[in-house]
Amino acid sequence: MLSELKRLFAIPGLAFEQGDGGLLRAVVNTPACHGELVLQGAHVTSWVPAGQQPVLWLSQKSNFDKGRPIRGGVPICFPWFGPNAKDSSAPAHGSARLVEWQVVSTLSKEDGAIAMGLATSIDPFVLNFDVEFGRVLRMTLRTELSKDATSPQSFEDALHTYFAVSDIRTISIAGLETVAYIDKVDQAALRPASGIPIQFAGETDRVYVDTRADCLLMDDGMKRVIRVSKSGSVSTVVWNPWIDKSKRMADFGDDEWPAMVCIETANVAAGRIELSPGESHATTAILSVEA
């Protein structure tokens, strides 16, 4: 498998290796950035633009085992978000982040970015994940309902991005001031738009139900603003577990909560997507850093 990957897909700036836990991963090293992607789950685990500090957060306690989720980076949530409404034994956030994806293409682009295409299938859907590692990180999850499907099917999806921050208590997130949200820390109550940028003083778990807006992660401590642009996504989820929930997660260090925040590019709840046989949908997140 690894030798085949190297023979078929390694290109200048893109290597394949066995990483943590023996999981196969792609490693990007170019003048534009450093990047890593674990083939299980097509899981982006690192993106460091040249001259910047790491943009994505990864727990020091993360598992790296076959069939188990990685804590951090960009988990792909599909075909449901959160717990499965009908089956409590089903994996949280669906199976896409747990299964092997196949590399289908690699390309060195004119602008110095490295593009990778990966694919898997979760019946009755076919999934493609296209990622471009460069000065900007571009990720697109494309979902197609097999033309052999006998009826329309719906799904939820999310690019569940974990960002590295200087201190959750001092950052803010702009872009969602005018959007109502489901507050998952308060019995999933629907809350009106806050009118102000998001600041954090406790466990925060919000589904902004109808927004196509860019989010700006303002981080004075790291002297940067991270822009999260998106297309094909009507939901944005914002999450920090804070103290108690961090202690309840074995793959999340008790003292790690100040260093991360999730801004997730999603289609969840009322924003779920329905496809007819043969139809497809693309959910795209574009991350960029403005010093």
Ligand code: TA6
């Ligand atoms: O996106 C926020 C959330 O739904 C939280 O409720 C929390 O469960 C988080 O995802 C992480 O989920 P996971 O299954 O990866 O532990």
